[in-house]
Amino acid sequence: MTATDTTTDFDGRIAYYTMEIAIDNALNTYSGGLGVLAGDTIRSMADMEVPAVCVTQLNEKGYCRQTLEEDGSQISEPDPWPVEKHCDRLDVETTVSVFGRDVTVTAWRYDVESTKSDGVVPIIFLDTNVDDNDDKARQFTQRLYAPGYGEDVTLAQELVLGIAGTRILDELGYDVDTYHMNEGHAAFLTTELLQGRGLSPEQVREKSAFTTHTPVEAGHDEFDWVMVTDALGPSFDVDALRAYSHDQGLNMSLLALHLSGYANSVAKKHQEVSQNMFPEFDIDAITNGVHVPYWIGDAFGDLYDDHISGWRENPYKFKHATVLPDEDLWEAHQAQKRETIEFINEREGADLDPETLTIGFARRAAAYKRADLLFYDTDRLREIAETVGDFQVIYAGTAFPGDENGEQKIRDVVANAKDLEGVVDVEYVQNYDMELGAKLTSGVDVWLNNPRRPLEACGTSGMKAAYNGIPQFGTLDGWWVEGHIEGETGWKIGPEPAESTPDQTSDEEETRQDAMALYDQLENEVVPTYYDDREQWIDVMRQTIAFNGPYYHTRRMVREYLMDAYTN
Template identity: 35%
Template structure:
């Protein structure tokens, strides 16, 4: 049949079940077990088939089934859960903090809405959910990819095959966004020779609305409709188009909705073009470019997520000229003035870096773990070459996970019984984690979750082998894979080479010895490689090949199509969570936090979040914090450390079982893991820290607007600052025996009046171990003088500089070293 169109007949629910529709269109159900159970009970088979999508479930369920539920207690339960949702929303009507727009290229809310690729998207989803729980004044902006991210199939040879499935918005918990007249809302973004029109869908995540842009509209040409088809579509030009839609289109959507956020949070650099659009708006209001840039920066926050250079988008300048050349004249400066905001010098030429743009248009920036903050300051030091690396204005907010999304409902109920009612209200409060009461019942639940994981693994491997046409014998083997009683180690993440999924195979003989030794142990692997990441795909195939070569398929299983559903099964059913990145390439990592929530112990390299979480009693460390001279040396050292920890610590401790059926020492380590990881590495704690940054951003935005004349005068006088000199009087090399270091300095040149309130002469002292201290010198007899007494013995270096502090941020922004 020649298709003329697509229609969707919405279900006519019986009156007592009308509340199901309201529940279906708020993703609150995705972290409320009672709500999810209502939908699952309607038809368990359809619920699983549609990946837990309640809208699709209600479209496809047999109406007779709904009628059959009316004579039971089901309608009363619907009303009870609906009242709980309404009470949840009512409690959050009074919002906390300034209105903040949160921009992300991907969101991982639930497996039924596959517009996420991995950790970045799931982190964004957790951020929004925690913001809803805490009642933050947040609005999300993203893209609805109508083909989503790919489903992964593994061929008989272990090769990854990408499969895309069209997503129909009317079959998802999405509502079309309309204008004030009830018509579909439209905003336009100028592309070469045409305007690309954008619509949007709203997904309600508890108390937070998230708006997802789409170019899949009849007003656009087919090639433009395809821009928002696939998440991370290949090709620099396509990526640029998507990021223009997210940043520029996202800003215009907010304006069309009548929203005026005080703060803009960029989750990675994909949305950094929003800074240019905000510049255009301010210049159109009459602000000169330097002041407009200050106003843009004051209310912006940028979170960087990767220390891997390839993870930071950069575009050729000719591509920028082609797509954004019309923008230059609207920004109150010339082409070079705009390009300077994102310019990056590469060995092959100049490119425009989206991360540089984000940093140059944000007054606040952060990495996603303490170690990643340090790495980011070194990585972006070239943008502030006159500052010391420690002074680069990038801090850190360590990631956290949404407790209620990833903690298994049975454990949630058990924890609530053991910990008491305050725990459910304040899971980020360490005082509520009264873990000492967890014992036999906890272990019984944990064993059942491990068994559920193994059943799912067997079913998935069976389906994979059946699809690939494997023999009946191989299908029967799939039904017996793994041992429900054996120590089960999970490893699941994106397949990138630096994550070293094959590290276990560095010494095949030793690995085989461990797997065939006296302690039963087994591994479950899962993860996707980016479709264009050929080394990552080869790594995945190599892992599968190594397992087969060594005859370990009964003890090591790779499961296809890793998504949020499989992720929950893995973190909830594993005993140990393995993480083997090449330090310091892991920015944070959150899967280990999710596993810890459910009683698994982490076995990880001291990278990302684990570098600050590990205390020697709450899990296991692979190696130490040394970085070796080569990747090969690093891999060999870490592999040997991994084998050592498995043989001498993990396996003996797990199998030191007492009469109660579990190891008391193992359970004590779980207690420590839950006590230290559960509250601190939660999204509630994380978003609470971001709230403080949002409040600071709003305050700086107001301060910048009030200091417009001061900022303009400062920028006009700035060239004079770099003409100033600093003459110093210092003792040079000196050994101190209890006496302070004394220094004097004189500014040479005329200091403009506009600079005087923000000028300091500073003594900068750095200890050999890295601690930094800045001592402002006091005016004295036409110059400046000061002293420094070392707080402890050691080796120090020191220097002196003329520093100009920013009127709004208060940070040292411009310096002249003596």
């Protein structure tokens, strides 16, 4: 990488803005699915030689290093990473007014280089930790989502991303045709185009696209108008922004929707939810995907090389997975499973058995994802293990620091694991990251995902598992509504999806029904098929690849953005 060619050799027609990105396990610049999707998107843009540039904040102190106490209580610490080792400092700076003072913003560059083409997509990391700034301003880009810093710092982070990020691109000479906001955090870029460049609202819409990932109203950032006025200062016409939000405050998703020529959700079901939430806007659906070569384990990579040539460049060829021989498919799976079990046992001092049916559950520890649903009735769970067949469960996931509901879910899993000791082995693996995610989605037997419907916008962990021949076992929400064929690509938990408006109230009856459905499927389908009908289990693995493989990849997803979002 060099910093000298940034202004001369690249026509950055698409600028992709994201608050977080998971691009390398050594760069702690992400918290979960939003960042992982961003990383996969940029990898595929590089593979496809899409003229793009990515803008994000540096997050030099990372997001959260998780350690768990004996009772499962989460200890959350900063997780710094060596910026100079991975990025090049750029000779560029700009200023943005934040709460009455000019904040200096500099930048670093990290190049995402394709291993399959000559494509390169630069990531521009924004940095306010410079001598010109006061102590608080230097914190703005240091810690992702500023846990414990206060809402004013969150607002400041979004001002830096949207406004300073756009000015930095201008300073670097990028000629941007489309500004793509990956969630509402970057929506202030529209105000920079409006008031900084003097574009009309229509001109801004022609240059802007917005992707929403949040099916819950409370998850859309909103700031009180008084705080917004104080943050932007007297030179900014805050009153002009009121037309793009509502009286309660500046809602970042509303701002983005009002000033984007194209908006999309991240799954077909999520489109219904988003349309109900924002009925005055047209919201399309582009279902998320994953960067296939990154998430496929070595044994499956070799298997596909032997039987499905060209799959890396053209994932549509996974339709030919129907030809995969039983023995080769099972041997590849067992090789990756043994590797994963060995990795977990060594890392956690566990004693998991590679011959036992292994269930994987790994995702951000949020209450609606219901990590503890499996333990609703531990007597029933114990009975299944003792009378039908052994199984073991591997959990991983970090709660947002200070999210008591999410942290309690981890404690609940750990407590139930102790209660079931000797009957069902349950291991909660600490400090979930990209490396652990890749191990789990390539090396368990079945992928469990049971969020409350319809609160899962998409979810991509099950897609990663599918490319490794691992069927999903889950509630019909997010992508699984589209990828599910009962008994062919996995097994559903609970009823078909119906209601499109999220219900934030506690629903004990829904939980009970889903838990009973989970146990019924585990007892009657999942466990007996694994142990008693290995031929059928392998056929489910094969169908999982053949049906879901051709579609749930970021090459297809980026192509849809090129056709629909970037051609306003």
